[in-house]
Amino acid sequence: MRIDLTDTTASKINKALVQGRRAIGTPAVGMVLTMVIVTDEENAYDSLKAAEEASHEHPSRTLVVIKRHARTPRDRTRSHLDAEVRLGADAGTGETVVLRLYGEVSEHADSVVLPLLLPDAPVVVWWPVNAPEVPAKDPLGALAQRRITDSYAVEQPLQALEQRARSYAPGDTDLAWTRLTPWRSILAAALDQARVEVTSAAVESEADNPSAELLARWLEARLHVTADRVVTAGPVVTGVRLGTANGEIVIDRPEGPLATLHLPGQPPRTLALKVRSLAELIAEELRRLDADEMYAVALRGEGVKEAV
Structure with missing residues (x-):
């Protein structure tokens, strides 16, 4: 089931989720976390597909945040939010909301996402390609217990890895490490x-x-x-x-x-x-939401006494 909402608000999106669940008879109690994917249109399809496959192991509400570039002067001054709500067979085993942010609202994505988070459930933020320099201090990253980046997907991966080392905070991880x-x-x-x-x-x-x-x-x-x-x-x-x-x-x-x-x-x-596929990597990361101390060790090249 898909519900398209144009020039909408977080409140209307929540109502659409409730109405959609009632229509297909699906409760929300089985979902264990909220996955926030921050990406662009080019990478949204592959990222969402991987998240939906991973949701078979970790039922979740997936929020895809796409910040759209203004095409006309009117777009630059007009701030609005479009959303696509997916439930049932169109959303894996959870719920999916694709959020497209235009204008000034794109600079405040956290205020859009916050009302849509599952109550009392962990939050994971994933940047499939370009991540902020300090994920833990990013407004969306600050909402999460787990922050996933992928230095392999950027143009200069080793430089990105050095940036991850400088900005590391407990809860950070990178799919380059998961692949190992x-x-x-x-x-x-x-x-x-x-x-x-x-x-x-x-x-x-x-x-x-x-x-x-x-x-x-x-x-x-x-x-x-x-x-x-x-x-x-x-x-x-x-x-x-x-x-x-x-x-x-x-x-x-x-x-x-x-x-x-x-x-x-x-x-x-x-x-x-x-x-391994992208879906397998994401599924592995969702199995643990605590700090990955061994990733920090490898990232910084520091020795520790604990066992592998």
Whole structure:
């Protein structure tokens, strides 16, 4: 079910949500959080599709905030809000409201979003492409317990990563870090089996890959060695090599969904290590809403004593 509202208000949008739920017989009590997506028209479709797929695991109210550029002098002076309310089969397992903000109201998106948040439920804000310099101090980011950015999606990913390090606050995370979860799990399991001291490390990836940079910083912080960055043809991270006195521990994934794990004195093993979809990454991030301390460690390259 879809309801289009032109030149509307947050109050009218809330009424449309209530009327829509009554019409299709769907309660709101099953939703566990509010997801706010701040994007542009170009990236809105893919972002919303990923959020709707993730909602099958995390039923939520999804608010898509699109700040529209003025096309005419009249648009620059006329401030208004258009909305598209989606429920039922058109909104995954939750509710979706697409908000298009014009004129001055686009500078006060938080005042539009605030009345639409689910009461007593966590808030997650996601910037699929361009994020503010300090997400925690952004008016929308300040409403959230979790703030998700994606340094891989911007033009200068390594510079974006440095900005994330300077502005980090508990609750921040980046999908470049989320993409590393399978790599970190395999590496931790391999080191548990090998039980040897690591004396060197290298991360192989395409150039300027923020996930590779985070992985290298994580290895340096955890293993207290210098991790070399090795440029390959990609795609994304293609391999990790850990030097030990008994030989190298190697994870090699040149392409495709499979990787090969080499441990000293053991036969090679084939492991599943696919490049995960955007929906899978968002679903993982929504499983935990507390501060990701290990992300902070990797982002800043700081050593800690806790276990991986």
